[in-house]
Amino acid sequence: MTKVRKAIIPAAGLGTRFLPATKTIPKEMLPIVDRPTILFIVEEAIRAGIEDIVLIQGRQKTSIEDFFDVTYELEDKLERDGKEKMIEQLKRIRSMANIISIRQKQPLGLGHAVFSGRPVVGDEPFAVLLGDEIMVNKEGEDTPTATLARSYESTGLSTVAVMEVPEKETHKYGIVEGEIQPSGAVRVKNVIEKPSPGQTKSRLALPGRYVFSAEIFQYLETTQPGKNGEIQLTDGMTALASGSGLLASQFKARRYDAGDKLGFLQANIEIGLDHPEIGAGLKTYIQELARRL
Numbered sequence: 001m002t003k004v005r006k007a008i009i010p011a012a013g014l015g016t017r018f019l020p021a022t023k024t025i026p027k028e029m030l031p032i033v034d035r036p037t038i039l040f041i042v043e044e045a046i047r048a049g050i051e052d053i054v055l056i057q058g059r060q061k062t063s064i065e066d067f068f069d070v071t072y073e074l075e076d077k078l079e080r081d082g083k084e085k086m087i088e089q090l091k092r093i094r095s096m097a098n099i100i101s102i103r104q105k106q107p108l109g110l111g112h113a114v115f116s117g118r119p120v121v122g123d124e125p126f127a128v129l130l131g132d133e134i135m136v137n138k139e140g141e142d143t144p145t146a147t148l149a150r151s152y153e154s155t156g157l158s159t160v161a162v163m164e165v166p167e168k169e170t171h172k173y174g175i176v177e178g179e180i181q182p183s184g185a186v187r188v189k190n191v192i193e194k195p196s197p198g199q200t201k202s203r204l205a206l207p208g209r210y211v212f213s214a215e216i217f218q219y220l221e222t223t224q225p226g227k228n229g230e231i232q233l234t235d236g237m238t239a240l241a242s243g244s245g246l247l248a249s250q251f252k253a254r255r256y257d258a259g260d261k262l263g264f265l266q267a268n269i270e271i272g273l274d275h276p277e278i279g280a281g282l283k284t285y286i287q288e289l290a291r292r293l
Contacts, residue, residue, distance in 0.1 A: 004149040004211055005052060006120065007045040007127040010113035011038065012058035012104040026061045027259060028131045032274050037258045038064055040134045042097065048146035050127060052098045054117045058107060081220065086268055109230025112183060114212075115220040118138030123214045125152055128233075130208030134267055137252065144251040148211040151185070151249055158240055159247040161209035162186065163255070173205035174234040178241075178250045186248040187243040191234040193226060204248060206234075207255055216240050230254045 015027030020109050022030070045053055055064060071090065078087050104116050114128055127145050135144050142150070144161045151159040171194050178188040192200055203290040210233075219239035224231040240246050254270065257263035272282045 002083075002125055002153075003049065004125050004127055004152055005050060006124055007048075007050040007052070007133050007145070008054045008056060008114055008117040008121065009041055009045070009106075010025075010056045010110060011061060011064060011131040012056050012113055013131075014107065014260075017261060018264075024060070026064055028061075029067065030258070030264065032264075032267050033275055033278070036067060037134065038067070038131055039093070040136075041098075041129050042068075044135055044143045044169050045127060045129055045130055045206070046097055047143050048127065048149050049169060050097065052120065054098060055099060055101045056104050056113045056116050057101055058104055065099065066155075068094055068096075070094060071074045084133075086121075091164040092292050102293045107227070107231055109228075111220050111223055111231035111233040111236050112118060114233055114236075115231070116215060118217050119216065121217075124252065125158075125211060125213050126211040128208075128212065132256050132257065133208035134253075134256040134271075135209070136256070136271065137254075141252060143215055144207075144209040144253050145211070145250060147251050148209060152211045152213075155247065157185050157245045157247050158210075158212045159185070159249055160188075160211070160237070161207055161251050162204040162248040163207050163250060164203050164218075165205040167203060170196065170200065170203060170205065173287070174232075174237075175200050175202050176204040176206065177202045178204075178248060181247075188237070188246040188248050189259070190241070193232045193234040208272065209251070212240070213244065216246055219243070234248060243253065 011028045015022030018027050029036045074089060075087055089115060100120050102116050104113050137143050148159045148161060175192045175195050176188055177200060178186040182185055216236055220235040223231050223235045226235055247251040256267035258267050273279050
């Protein structure tokens with residue numbers, strides 16, 4: 001079975017939930033403690049064995065490309081200052097994968113963003129990781145993307161990550177409907193984009209991790225605009241489920257919606273508690289703050 005070697009990271013959104021901060025700074029570059037959000041996404045892809053990462057970007061997003069490039073002036077100063085550890089960290093970032101950028105000239109939806117990666121992906125299977133969804137795993141534990149890639153490589157079927165959410169929150173997500181298989185995976189029958197109350201009984205939500213066969217492209221190419229005039233990835237997924245088939249699988253990870261203000265703060269606090277330099281101090285501060293509230 002073909003190995004999953006490529007990934008698409010849609011990063012063309014305007015980041016309106018973080019205005020005015022994102023007027024000039026891509027939301028994917030907002031820091032989680034001392035690392036931009038996008039770095040967590042790229043590292044997850046690499047841990048899954050991904051070699052080529054396709055960034056689907058809009059205007060004013062060149063700072064993402066710059067982050068994964070050489071910064072001569074900065075590295076020269078660090079070298080002169082004897083800060084070898086920082087230099088090694090920068091070298092590791094720029095050499096971790098092949099970063100390929102494609103411009104999405106119009107924000108026509110997630111389905112259109114994924115389809116924009118077709119010239120690079122070609123006929124290969126590929127992962128999709130949303131640029132504002134952070135997944136944190138324990139050391140030695142498979143990431144969600146690695147779990148999906150392994151499923152595809154063993155079954156030959158596209159597989160997407162799902163998580164159970166309360167009924168009152170289903171309207172925030174794409175929701176998967178299907179039948180549970182003996183393996184524990186769900187054989188997908190239908191995918192609904194942000195359903196209205198009562199539209200579905202399923203509570204299996206899509207948190208932004210997917211592995212698709214290239215077949216998804218032929219469905220996205222003919223998908224008509226749906227909600228908000230956008231080409232929905234969920235419509236292409238429903239067509240794929242009716243074609244060669246689509247599986248859904250739950251995963252192990254701490255998940256943060258870093259595209260949401262509260263989720264972004266939660267990520268900073270919880271990942272900050274794990275940080276070797278500030279973790280202890282942050283824990284003490286939180287305990288003191290809790291006593292004052």
